[in-house]
Amino acid sequence: MEAAASPVHVPRVVAVVLPSDLGIDGLCETLCQRLLYNHAAQRVIVTVEKMPGSGKAGKAPRMFSIEHRRDCPDPPVSADEVVWPHDGGARVLNRVRSLVAMGECLVETAPAAIDKVQLTIAYRIVSEKWWVFMKPWVLPIDTIGANRVELIDAEGQVFYRRTEVRAGLLMQPLTVTAGMSLLSSVRYIGWARRDVKYSEVDLNGRKVLADLLGSAARPPDPPEWL
Numbered sequence: 001m002e003a004a005a006s007p008v009h010v011p012r013v014v015a016v017v018l019p020s021d022l023g024i025d026g027l028c029e030t031l032c033q034r035l036l037y038n039h040a041a042q043r044v045i046v047t048v049e050k051m052p053g054s055g056k057a058g059k060a061p062r063m064f065s066i067e068h069r070r071d072c073p074d075p076p077v078s079a080d081e082v083v084w085p086h087d088g089g090a091r092v093l094n095r096v097r098s099l100v101a102m103g104e105c106l107v108e109t110a111p112a113a114i115d116k117v118q119l120t121i122a123y124r125i126v127s128e129k130w131w132v133f134m135k136p137w138v139l140p141i142d143t144i145g146a147n148r149v150e151l152i153d154a155e156g157q158v159f160y161r162r163t164e165v166r167a168g169l170l171m172q173p174l175t176v177t178a179g180m181s182l183l184s185s186v187r188y189i190g191w192a193r194r195d196v197k198y199s200e201v202d203l204n205g206r207k208v209l210a211d212l213l214g215s216a217a218r219p220p221d222p223p224e225w226l
Helices: 030-037 092-101 203-217
Strands: 013-019 043-049 059-068 104-108 119-127 142-153 158-180 185-198
Touching: 013 030, 030 043, 030 059, 030 092, 030 104, 030 203, 092 104, 119 203, 142 203
Parallel strands: 013 043, 013 119
Antiparallel strands: 043 059, 059 104, 119 142, 142 158, 158 185
16 A cells, blocks of 8 residues: 655644654654644654564653743753755754754643544554574575554544565575674674665655655754854
8 A cells, every 4th residue: 555645734733653662762753843843733742652572662652842932941852863865964953953942942742632633654663674694594585674654644544555675585595704893793604685675665764754744844944043
């Protein structure tokens, strides 16, 4: 399934669903920041789902919005940022911090009202990456990972879905290789494989979300004095 008008309409209340292994801890990550500071959404709810088999727990939903104040608290954002290929070198987090300094405060608001969500943007790790080091002698060509982007409407109906599949294609019967870094070394003996991707969505879905959301997901404009 892969069908959606592009760009899609972004309503007032949007939920962003991400897997727990990304380590965002329910903070307002880059998509949340883009939607709010482009004034595409008034409230963004960030939900962190526990991945099957993951040691990291999910997080309760947190709701974020922008308020105009004289003095802003520290924004609930991570220092780590996923840069999108369409950004042209712009750093969203730097612009957000500048806007916060000008009084456009990014704040966590009242407990999330899930029933009021009008659009859900979900990035899910369907199948965790399968490293060749774990099964060096398995012959069949197999899926070694799958990530998915979904758009879900207010009634819970999925109207867009794209699944990125990574496969390890057999290249030659046998390979022996070794590698090392500053703190570790590794040796591999087994079948050589070539890692390929189909229907790529890229990190956090950034390859498709930039087109699906259009101007709503671009880097926000910096303050005029920058």
